[in-house]
Amino acid sequence: MGADERGQDAGAPGPTGAPPGPAGVAAPAGREHVAPGGGDHLFRMELVISRVLQIGVLVSAAVVAIGLLLLLIRGHSGYPRQGFPTTLAGVAAGVGQARPYAIIATGLLLLILTPVLRVAVGLVAFVLERDSTFVTVTGYVLAVLILSFFLGRSGW
Amino acid sequence: MTTTWLVLALMAVSVLAGVFGALLGIGGGILLIPVLHILFRVPTHTAMGASLVSVIATSSGAAVAYVRDKISNIRIGMFLEIATTTGAVCGAFIAAHVAVGWLNIIFGIVLAFSTFSMLQKHATELPEGVRSHPWARRLRLAGSYHDTRLDRDVNYEVAGVPQGLGMMYVAGMLSGLLGIGSGTFKVLGMDVFMRLPFKVSSSTSNFMIGVTAAASAGYYFAKGWIDPGVSAPVALGVLIGAMLGTRLMVRMRSHTLRLVFVPVLLAAAVEMLLSGFGVRGV
Secondary structure, three states, X not given: OHXXXXXXXXXXXXOOOOOOOHHHOOOOOOOOOOOHHXXXXXXXXXXXXXXXXXXXXXXXXXXXXXXXXXXXXXXXXXXXXOOOOOOHHHHHHHHHXXXXXXXXXXXXXXXXXXXXXXXXXXXXXHHHOOOHHHHHHHHHHHHHHHHHHHHHHOOO | OHHHHHXXXXXXXXXXXXXXXXXXXXXXXXXXXXXXXXXXXXXXXHHHHHHHHXXXXXXXXXXXXXXXXXXXXXXXXXXXXXXXXXXXXXXXXXHHHOOHHHHHHHHHHHHHHHHHHHHOOOOOXXXXXXXXXXXXXXXXXXXXXXXXXXXXXXXXXXXXHHHHHHHHHHXXXXXXXXXXXXXXXXXXXXXXXXXXXXXXXXXXXXXXXHXXXXXXXXXXXXXXXXXXXXXXXXXXXXXXXXXXXXXXHOOOOHHHHHHHHHHHHHHHHHHHHHHHOOOOOO
């Protein structure tokens, strides 16, 4: 099940020529009702990205579920007392040793990244539209999202 | 053994929170936090972390619907995210530095407020005589959508952009401070200050919730508030519950359900206040 979804995820922007791939750049096919602000590029990109997000949520939920099952089967989180990894390096190391909490944390991190991905793609759409005001707007939002990770890490 | 039962109980409760969150239209997070804190004795920060993760799961999962309905105004959403994400980071920062009691108190107040605004009827579906704020013109925020009930295209202007931004900062701050989606406050800002049609406010708000939540989730994760043992069953449960809830929504009369839930929500708000003031040793 997990492998199936992963395959779709990888296939979406890939070379299959299926609808999702070229949608962002292709000529508008069905322009019945243009999205607010007139950004057709933006609307199509958003539609594609929200599908990718949906798949992203399914994949991360699957990873979380695998970790949870592993936890239930083994009856141990893989960490002493009530500990769990709170850094990317810690999570990666734990996944290497197949510790249940590290696998769950990976799924949760993937989940947190899905909205960040949406903003990143929005930025690309505004660049394609040459809308410099909104490139700044989206760039700022993306910067805040990335910064928040480091702010917590810095001990603040 | 105990782990198994705890995981299953957390998951069952989260499925219910997801179902009722969708049916009541107030989101799963705000229901989850008192349940986790009062019933399961989960520490406040850990309850907030689990709630925040579930908020991201439901909003990212439903994003397709909000984009496809063409009612969400993506430009307005993106622009307001400047304020919601900034507020969210500030809120998360404050959450790390104030006494936990304050978080429970603020949560109690926010829950009581959300309960009352859940009952409120919107005076006008489509505001009349709105004139665009100069910023709205510059940013090309005005838009249109097809209203299926009125069976016509609705064009709308966007007023009070600075006030709207201010309100979004507050909404974002509450999201980061408490680990909730704070959709109520986002809709309020777009409704009252920017005077958008109600459908546009609610749809655009849903569109923004995931990005707002992600802005404090990184901070939460680094702080160790996202405990895998709690967050995993909660996120999966809410995701399943929200999917069930959206299906059920079509068949149920939500107003009656809301009335039934008012005493429950108010009791939860009081419990959180008491916990915050240290009256209850939760």
